[in-house]
Amino acid sequence: MDFAFSAEDNELRASIQAFIKEHLTEEVRRDLQETVVGEGYTSRARKFLEMIRERGWSAVSWPTQYGGQGRSRIAQFIVEEEFHRAAGLGVGGGGTGAPAILASGTEAQKQEFIPGSISLDIIFCQGYSEPQCGTDLAGIRCRATRVDDTYVINGQKIYTTNAQNSSHIFLMVRTDPGSHRHAGLSVLLVPMNTPGITVRPLWTIQHDPRAPATTTYAEPRTNEVFFDNVVVPASCLLGAEGDGWRVAQRGLNLDRVGARRYLISVMRDEDIVNFLKNGGELSEEKRNDPSVRDKVAELWIEGQVCRLMTMRSLSIEENGGNFTYEGSAEKVFAPEHGVRATEAISQILGPYAQLLNGSSLAIKEGVFAHNLLGAFQSTVNHGSVQVMRDQVARKGLGMPRQKS
């Protein structure tokens, strides 16, 4: 078995690195970061994203008939890895909603949404969670009533990240009013400019004080989205009516796994390695402390496990399989690794590393304290680690559901 990347993949990585070196200026980096608070993409950020698209990297593994490059998931992994590491940017096909449409959409939906997702004319936000159901997603109340050739939507979503910049929402609704739990749910692809939709900001713990641009998971804003008699054509339905649970689970799994997810956590143990190599915030005494060195070795090994877990899921997908609990296992291990790494940094650097941005004594604009907050955040969003453990137990180990 050969674990090495192919010459073609290495070439791809080198060309992306050269591109980043040339075009990712400090200004562009700042503009990309600003987008998340709701001002939309600046012309500089758009131009940078446009250049990525022109090179085919924004859809590297998507089918060629819809404008993708038809390359492997490993190529996608490389694109994601390079852009996330350089700019915290999600590029390459994961996390966009498009993989779910490729998996469950009609031909017309693929023709409509995939080229649009590549050109960034279509940007999806994810409308799953509601005020009374996040973990317990099967408790969804937002409803869509079929009226002739339309659905009429009423209800509320919460934590809808990036809704302010999105053209569409991947919306999970209850289409059968008499249904219970997982049955009777459907997914609708709803344009955000449909009358009756209201987006309200929900500021996170990273907003005040604002996390510095280099923070991992600096999400300062998510949203509440309200639907008041929103009418959409029935052709917005993704998959079959009532089959929304399966459609959404598949979509969530495909979105969950990627280099980005593991790097969110792993880049934090790399911080410590960099301190040891380059000094910086770390005193000579700390750098030579055996317990620090032991901790770094332990975290580094964990980081490699995160990376391999991601690649395992991609490899299953690449070989025509459907990963299920494998992605959940990675969603437990990587975020918790991020927590362990950011906690270790606080312990190694001492109390000043716990001060947030704005404090005159904070180290590096408080980035380590903000990273710690972000690490905890990533154990909750996109499905909490407790729920992922449950998936591993049931789907991976075949254990029975706990009797309540």
Ligand SMILES: Cc1cc2nc3c(=O)[nH]c(=O)nc-3n(C[C@H](O)[C@H](O)[C@H](O)COP(=O)(O)OP(=O)(O)OC[C@H]3O[C@@H](n4cnc5c(N)ncnc54)[C@H](O)[C@@H]3O)c2cc1C
């Ligand atoms: C920053 C951020 C961005 C997000 N973005 C989006 C988004 O774009 N779209 C979207 O739809 N959602 C989004 N979410 C929502 C996220 O998916 C939910 O927060 C998550 O699923 C948890 O749901 P909850 O907040 O309702 O917490 P709860 O369901 O109330 O859970 C609270 C805690 O209890 C634990 N718990 C609950 N039930 C059990 C159980 N049976 N066994 C063991 N432990 C349990 C959970 O694991 C969690 O730790 C986002 C969340 C955050 C924090």
